Amino acid sequence: MATANEIARLDKFSAYEAVNFMFDRAADLLNLPEAERVILKRPFREVKVELPLKMDNGEWRVFNGYRVQHDNSRGPCKGGLRYHPSVDEDESRALASLMTWKTALVDIPFGGAKGGITCEPQAMSSDEKQKLTRAFIRAIGDFIGPQQDIPAPDVNTSQQTMAWVMDEYSARYGYSPAVVTGKPVHLGGSFGREDATGRGVTTITKAASRAFGITLRGARVVLQGFGNVGSHTARLLHESGAKIIAVADAHGAIFNADGFDIPALLAHAAINGKVNEFPGSQPVAPDKLFEIECEILIPAALGGVINGEVASRVKTKLVIEAANAPVTAGGAAVLEERGIPTVPDILANAGGVVVSYFEWTQNLTEFRWKEDRVHAELEETMLRAFGETLQAADKRKVDLRTAAYVLAIGHVAAATRLRWMQ
Ligand code: NAD
Numbered sequence: 001m002a003t004a005n006e007i008a009r010l011d012k013f014s015a016y017e018a019v020n021f022m023f024d025r026a027a028d029l030l031n032l033p034e035a036e037r038v039i040l041k042r043p044f045r046e047v048k049v050e051l052p053l054k055m056d057n058g059e060w061r062v063f064n065g066y067r068v069q070h071d072n073s074r075g076p077c078k079g080g081l082r083y084h085p086s087v088d089e090d091e092s093r094a095l096a097s098l099m100t101w102k103t104a105l106v107d108i109p110f111g112g113a114k115g116g117i118t119c120e121p122q123a124m125s126s127d128e129k130q131k132l133t134r135a136f137i138r139a140i141g142d143f144i145g146p147q148q149d150i151p152a153p154d155v156n157t158s159q160q161t162m163a164w165v166m167d168e169y170s171a172r173y174g175y176s177p178a179v180v181t182g183k184p185v186h187l188g189g190s191f192g193r194e195d196a197t198g199r200g201v202t203t204i205t206k207a208a209s210r211a212f213g214i215t216l217r218g219a220r221v222v223l224q225g226f227g228n229v230g231s232h233t234a235r236l237l238h239e240s241g242a243k244i245i246a247v248a249d250a251h252g253a254i255f256n257a258d259g260f261d262i263p264a265l266l267a268h269a270a271i272n273g274k275v276n277e278f279p280g281s282q283p284v285a286p287d288k289l290f291e292i293e294c295e296i297l298i299p300a301a302l303g304g305v306i307n308g309e310v311a312s313r314v315k316t317k318l319v320i321e322a323a324n325a326p327v328t329a330g331g332a333a334v335l336e337e338r339g340i341p342t343v344p345d346i347l348a349n350a351g352g353v354v355v356s357y358f359e360w361t362q363n364l365t366e367f368r369w370k371e372d373r374v375h376a377e378l379e380e381t382m383l384r385a386f387g388e389t390l391q392a393a394d395k396r397k398v399d400l401r402t403a404a405y406v407l408a409i410g411h412v413a414a415a416t417r418l419r420w421m422q
Contacts, residue, residue: 002333007308011330015094015303018329023097026405029396036413036421040100043093045069049139051117053132056125064088065136067115069149070096073415075109076147078181078353080154081136081161082116083129086302092116094303095154095324099353101408102346106385108357113149115140121156130164137168144169146178146364152356153182153228155302159194163187178363181356190359192374193352198232199375200351201322203382205237205296208343211390212318217241220259220294222316224248225301226275229322229349231266233300238262246284246292247275248301253289254281290314299326306331314340321345336399344401346408347389354381 002010013021020041027037051063066089069077079099082091092114100112117136121129143149153162165180166187173179177188185191192199209216219242223230226249234244243259251274254260260281268278276283290297290306293315299305300322306314308330319335319342321327327335327342335342358374393403 001337007330007333009330010333011307011328013329014090015325016090016097018325019094019097021329022332022401022405023101023409026402026409029398029402029406030409030413032409032413036416039416040071040409040412041097043068043070043096044072045143046089046093047115047140047143048089049136051132051135051139053128053135055128063117063119063132065115065117065139066092067140067143067149068092068096068113069143070112070114071100071412071416072111072149073412073419074104074111076111076145077113077149078103078110078152078356079113079115080152081157081165082114082154083119083121083156083161084116084302085118085120087116087118091303098324098346100412101405102350103353104408104411105346105389105404106350106354106381107411108354108381110150110353110357113151114154115151116154116157126160129161133161133164134168137165138172141169141172144179145173146176146360150178150356150360151180152352155227158228159184159189162189178360181359182352183359188359188363190355190362190369190374191371192378193355193359194228195232195236196355196374196378197229197322197349197352198234198236200354200378200382201229201233201298201300201320201348202236202240203351203379204343204348204386205233205242205298205318205320206240207383207386208318208320208341209296212341214295214317218243219296220245221296221298222246222289222292222294224253224289224299224305224326225323226269227301229352230298230300231269233298233322234260234262235266242296245294246289248284248286248289249275250301252276253284253286254278255284255292256281296320299323302326304328306335308334311335311338316340319343321348324349332399332401341400343386344404347385347400347404350385351378351382354378
């Protein structure tokens with residue numbers, strides 16, 4: 001049993017150290033030699049750029065942009081662009097590494113990357129965001145491309161942001177829809193990409209509920225985050241009969257023991273820009289959200305929100321990591337000790353990158369898939385990865401996260417060896 005000191009030590013890890021801690025646990029099981037560990041852990045390229053921007057009020061400000069390319073042994077790098085004050089080298093490295101393991105686990109032909117701009121997009125006009133996005137793409141243009149590195153949406157970036165990425169890149173390198181995914185359908189985006197991550201989270205939640213003896217119909221769900229991932233997850237789980245009893249966004253948290261009317265909550269959030277003050281809801285202190293008793297807890301906002309201390313207070317039977325890295329290494333250790341199964345991010349939220357792969361494929365072949373095909377292939381991919389992870393966990397007697405890393409690292413290590421190590 002991990003001591004309080006050990007949990008506290010694990011919780012002090014930076015985001016990148018935490019991913020590498022998970023990596024090492026799995027690498028030990030694979031008996032991976034030291035040289036291979038170094039190659040697989042470290043990003044192969046990191047780009048940091050300075051982005052001066054004249055704001056609407058005439059003042060100049062200088063932003064930092066990052067693109068970290070972690071691994072490309074299985075295909076071009078793939079990963080989102082995040083616009084948030086927390087974006088830095090360490091966070092981008094951690095998220096890029098997660099993308100390598102995620103694409104390998106669901107077995108799509110990509111490596112991992114991540115990046116973004118350190119900024120507060122809520123305080124910026126659409127014009128400022130457009131100019132900043134275009135400046136960023138001009139600065140990193142030589143390092144991305146349909147066969148090199150393909151960005152996608154993440155926190156605070158949208159279909160519109162991806163449209164600017166495609167337009168700016170295409171102006172310099174020629175028409176290139178496959179340089180970015182998560183585009184609007186009018187610009188070569190795929191049907192089914194907008195809700196793909198939430199749809200994948202829902203598929204995994206259903207499968208995990210079955211595996212761990214939870215009846216989804218009537219199951220109480222607590223959800224943090226009501227953006228792209230959270231809102232579609234809420235909608236689809238609600239349609240499946242689950243009861244979403246608490247929802248939080250950046251402005252606050254709300255509760256209703258009977259479960260929310262999710263279509264009405266979506267309409268409320270669209271009009272008001274927040275979930276707060278939804279008729280019939282009780283406000284909840286955001287730091288009490290994770291203590292609400294439920295069958296399924298879904299963090300779908302930011303990283304690091306369930307640390308060791310929070311994990312000791314959760315009252316749930318299942319955690320689904322819809323966000324990237326929402327559970328710290330200390331939090332994971334506590335959940336494991338408490339016997340609360342946790343479906344890791346690299347599996348739970350992989351639906352977005354799976355449909356991004358379908359979008360990239362459609363762009364390269366210039367052939368559009370029908371929405372039903374996207375949904376069916378997404379479901380098949382997610383269920384296959386879930387089944388393989390569950391089986392590996394069972395066989396090795398480890399938690400789902402370690403099992404997922406073992407499978408993913410095995411795929412990337414094999415590709416690396418075959419390409420240039422033997
Ligand atoms: P988003 O910007 O659309 O939404 C983020 C949501 O989190 C918003 O509702 C925001 O209000 C909320 N939020 C922010 N800070 C919060 C706080 N302190 N407390 C509670 N809520 C807070 O972002 P998204 O695309 O939905 O991404 C959410 C998470 O899912 C991120 O971790 C992202 O990396 C991950 N993810 C996204 C995708 C995708 O396709 N968009 C794919 C895989 C993983």
